[in-house]
Amino acid sequence: MGTIGELGEFGLIGLLTRRLPRGPDVRLGPGDDAAVVAAPDGRAVATTDLLVEGRHFRRDWSGPYDIGRKAAAQNLADVVAMGARPTALLVGFAAPLTTDAAWAEGLYDGLADECRAAGASVAGGDVVGADAITLAVTALGDLGGRPPLTRSGARPGDVVAVRGRLGWSAAGLALLEEGRDGPAVLIGAHRRPEPPYAAGAEARAAGATALLDVSDGLVQDLGHIAASSGVRIDLDSSAVPVPDVLGPGGLRHALTGGEDHAFAGTFPAEAVLPSSWSPVGVVAEGTGVLVDGREPGRGGWDHFRA
Amino acid sequence: MGTIGELGEFGLIGLLTRRLPRGPDVRLGPGDDAAVVAAPDGRAVATTDLLVEGRHFRRDWSGPYDIGRKAAAQNLADVVAMGARPTALLVGFAAPLTTDAAWAEGLYDGLADECRAAGASVAGGDVVGADAITLAVTALGDLGGRPPLTRSGARPGDVVAVRGRLGWSAAGLALLEEGRDGPAVLIGAHRRPEPPYAAGAEARAAGATALLDVSDGLVQDLGHIAASSGVRIDLDSSAVPVPDVLGPGGLRHALTGGEDHAFAGTFPAEAVLPSSWSPVGVVAEGTGVLVDGREPGRGGWDHFRA
Numbered sequence: 320m321g322t323i324g325e326l327g328e329f330g331l332i333g334l335l336t337r338r339l340p341r342g343p344d345v346r347l348g349p350g351d352d353a354a355v356v357a358a359p360d361g362r363a364v365a366t367t368d369l370l371v372e373g374r375h376f377r378r379d380w381s382g383p384y385d386i387g388r389k390a391a392a393q394n395l396a397d398v399v400a401m402g403a404r405p406t407a408l409l410v411g412f413a414a415p416l417t418t419d420a421a422w423a424e425g426l427y428d429g430l431a432d433e434c435r436a437a438g439a440s441v442a443g444g445d446v447v448g449a450d451a452i453t454l455a456v457t458a459l460g461d462l463g464g465r466p467p468l469t470r471s472g473a474r475p476g477d478v479v480a481v482r483g484r485l486g487w488s489a490a491g492l493a494l495l496e497e498g499r500d501g502p503a504v505l506i507g508a509h510r511r512p513e514p515p516y517a518a519g520a521e522a523r524a525a526g527a528t529a530l531l532d533v534s535d536g537l538v539q540d541l542g543h544i545a546a547s548s549g550v551r552i553d554l555d556s557s558a559v560p561v562p563d564v565l566g567p568g569g570l571r572h573a574l575t576g577g578e579d580h581a582f583a584g585t586f587p588a589e590a591v592l593p594s595s596w597s598p599v600g601v602v603a604e605g606t607g608v609l610v611d612g613r614e615p616g617r618g619g620w621d622h623f624r625a
Numbered sequence: 626m627g628t629i630g631e632l633g634e635f636g637l638i639g640l641l642t643r644r645l646p647r648g649p650d651v652r653l654g655p656g657d658d659a660a661v662v663a664a665p666d667g668r669a670v671a672t673t674d675l676l677v678e679g680r681h682f683r684r685d686w687s688g689p690y691d692i693g694r695k696a697a698a699q700n701l702a703d704v705v706a707m708g709a710r711p712t713a714l715l716v717g718f719a720a721p722l723t724t725d726a727a728w729a730e731g732l733y734d735g736l737a738d739e740c741r742a743a744g745a746s747v748a749g750g751d752v753v754g755a756d757a758i759t760l761a762v763t764a765l766g767d768l769g770g771r772p773p774l775t776r777s778g779a780r781p782g783d784v785v786a787v788r789g790r791l792g793w794s795a796a797g798l799a800l801l802e803e804g805r806d807g808p809a810v811l812i813g814a815h816r817r818p819e820p821p822y823a824a825g826a827e828a829r830a831a832g833a834t835a836l837l838d839v840s841d842g843l844v845q846d847l848g849h850i851a852a853s854s855g856v857r858i859d860l861d862s863s864a865v866p867v868p869d870v871l872g873p874g875g876l877r878h879a880l881t882g883g884e885d886h887a888f889a890g891t892f893p894a895e896a897v898l899p900s901s902w903s904p905v906g907v908v909a910e911g912t913g914v915l916v917d918g919r920e921p922g923r924g925g926w927d928h929f930r931a
Contacts, residue, residue: 346668350853351775352706352837353672353766358664362652365669365748366659367763369717371755400658411675411761442671449677455717455761457673460659469657531658547656 323423324416324448331446334420335412335427342440344406344461354443356407356459364403364460364467368394372452380495383422385510386454387429389578392512393534394458395437396580399519400532402468403460405437410444411455418452430456437516465523472528473548473585479600480592481559481583482518484508485537489576490565502564514580515595522584525592530584536575538615541583541600542608548585551605553612558599574610629729630722630754637752640726641718641733648746650712650767660749662713662765670709670766670773674700678758686801689728691816692760693735695884698818699840700764701743702886705825706838708774709766713748714740717761722754736762743822771829778834779854779891785906786898787866787889788824790814791843795882796871808870820886821901828890831898836890842881844921847889847906848914854891857911859918864905880916 323331336349347355356363368390370376376386391408398405410430414423427441434440439458491509500506514532522530529548533540538554545552554574561569585602586592608615629637642655653661662669674696676682682692697714704711716736720729733747740746745764797815806812820838828836835854839846844860851858860880867875891908892898914921 347773347775351773351777352703353670353709353764353773355707355768355773356669356671357667358669359667361663361665361667363662363664363669363765364659365662365713365715365763365765367715367717367749367761368751369719369753369755369759369761371719371753371759373756374754397658401661403659407671409671409673409763411673413675413677413759443673445674447675447677448680449675449757449759450679451756453675453677453719453755453759453761455673455675455759455763457671457715457761457763458659459669459671462661467653467657467659467661469653471657 320420322416323414323418323420326420328446331423335423338424338427339431339441345440345442349443354409356442358461360462360464362462364398364401364462365457366394366397367455367457370454381510383425384429387426388433388511390454390456391430391433392514392580394456395433395439395516396514396532398458398460399516400530400582401460402465402519402523402530403462405439405458405460407440407442407459408434409457410441412444413447413449413453415450416448468522468527468530470529470531470544470547473544473550473602474528475550475602475604476588477528477585477602478588478590478598479541479552479583479585479602480596480598481581482596483515483581484579485533485560485581486565486569486572486576488512488578489572504564508579512578512580515582518582521593522582525590526587527584528586530582533577533579533581533583535577537583538574538608538610544585545606545608551603552600552608553603554600554608554610556611558597560597626726628722629720629724629726632726634752637729641729644730644733645737645747651746651748655749660715662748664767666768666770668768670704670707670768671763672700672703673761673763676760687816689731690735693732694739694817696760696762697736697739698820699886700762701739701745701822702820702838704764704766705822706836706888707766708771708825708829708836709768711743711745711764711766713746713765715763716747716750718750719753719755719759721756774828774833774836776835776837776850776853779850779856779908780834781856781908781910782894783834783891783908784894784896784904785847785858785889785891785908786902786904787887788902789821789887790885791839791866791887792871792875792878792882794818794884795878810870814885818884818886821888824888827899828888831896832893833890834892836888839883839885839887839889841883843889844880844914844916850891851912851914857909858906858914859909860906860914860916862917864903866903
């Protein structure tokens with residue numbers, strides 16, 4: 320089918336938008352100056368991420384379909400972490416004109432399928448030429464009449480709990496960096512995180528006081544809740560789920576590995592959590608995060624320095 | 626103040642967000658998983674653009690403040706072209722870690738000031754490291770209970786009218802490419818377009834049947850209205866505003882030059898337009914755009930091939 324440069328801007332837009340299903344929240348899709356997306360709550364939750372080849376993904380380590388799913392997932396998870404229902408994505412796609420059109424199709428298939436998994440659609444976007452493949456993904460969501468689940472509502476006495484994989488993506492990345500090809504489940508987790516999108520509604524139902532998705536590492540991200548809420552978080556490392564497949568170093572990956580897009584929240588002590596959630600600590604008076612009563616080493620993942 | 630790499634991700638976010646005013650439509654600003662933006666209509670208008678250094682701007686031709694204003698303007702104009710009121714921007718900023726923090730501050734000052742001009746705020750965003758400076762700007766807007774002004778409503782017998790500068794940015798770009806430094810008003814128009822944001826409300830009040838902002842060139846963009854509406858547009862070149870400052874070639878620039886973000890719309894024949902609007906043609910049965918009764922040459926500006 321040739322390159323995206325041969326297709327040209329409008330040819331490429333046509334090729335890609337034909338692959339995108341449109342859900343009922345997209346009132347006006349691609350093809351006009353802007354899209355129109357349902358926001359029945361009267362407020363729109365909105366978040367955006369930039370992903371740059373070589374920094375956030377490598378084409379020799381991940382195919383276009385997985386890159387698309389991951390790019391969508393990290394933004395959809397941000398919407399869910401506000402206690403909102405994802406409605407739509409806008410996707411900016413910059414690529415060299417020599418890029419295979421089939422690669423772009425795979426990317427958009429991945430974006431579309433991850434949207435389907437979260438109940439959203441791709442409502443619009445932009446395509447431009449550039450030296451490096453860059454994705455700009457914006458996700459929108461609806462709060463359904465309820466207040467957002469921010470990072471600032473944790474209170475001393477709350478329980479801290481997590482839902483989803485922790486450290487799997489970091490372990491998979493470590494394997495790729497060593498040139499290894501297994502365990503496949505870890506490499507797969509790096510290529511394509513699986514945020515448990517139901518976690519937002521579950522946390523809401525259980526009375527969550529704060530919620531976020533773990534994008535930079537559990538300890539670092541809990542630090543954001545601690546700072547925003549003006550509390551200390553005491554993490555019990557023995558309660559953090561570390562499956563055998565994570566191998567030696569598994570606890571470190573589970574505490575500091577990012578990009579799995581698990582969810583971490585705080586809940587009133589009396590909250591009844593579904594069994595898919597693991598209590599991993601408590602909220603106390605003070606500041607910062609303690610792991611087993613001690614200051615953790617610098618961990619997490621600062622996208623900007625890395 | 627050093628480089629953005631020395632500041633790190635969270636230091637840079639802090640530096641930049643402190644410069645951003647927050648209007649009443651931003652219910653929750655930067656600092657959580659996502660922003661919350663007012664959408665009182667129950668629908669959100671949403672559009673996104675990617676701008677890549679060397680393709681959409683040059684740092685030796687434009688300073689950071691103007692680049693910020695232009696990046697915001699082109700997205701805010703898209704929202705206005707839907708007949709909506711801009712509420713908020715989300716800004717993704719990718720840059721080499723060696724970029725001066727002062728450059729980034731100038732960029733965000735420009736984004737903030739253009740938002741102010743359009744009545745919007747910067748609600749959130751992302752910063753990442755990259756080899757080339759790249760901006761991903763998403764704009765949101767509110768329809769105020771009215772249907773969107775799309776490209777598909779033009780009807781035979783309608784009048785075509787424009788509001789704003791046409792060809793100024795293209796003329797300014799031509800001067801820069803020739804290494805010239807004047808007329809300053811044209812080079813300024815290239816560096817910093819001034820979309821007449823009031824045009825959306827004016828077009829709505831006058832009963833516009835279709836509206837868009839001229840980003841790729843008048844003839845090409847009117848072609849989008851013609852195609853979406855299933856009509857022909859007959860453009861009268863003698864009615865297109867071509868001020869003396871555009872010099873020789875001014876009509877060509879006015880017909881094919883993009884990036885001024887003027888507005889072009891179609892209106893019922895009996896519509897009363899403010900004097901700031903110039904009638905430039907009529908809508909007829911058929912397809913495509915005729916200029917003075919003839920097929921125009923290929924013009925406009927295909928971002929993707931260029």
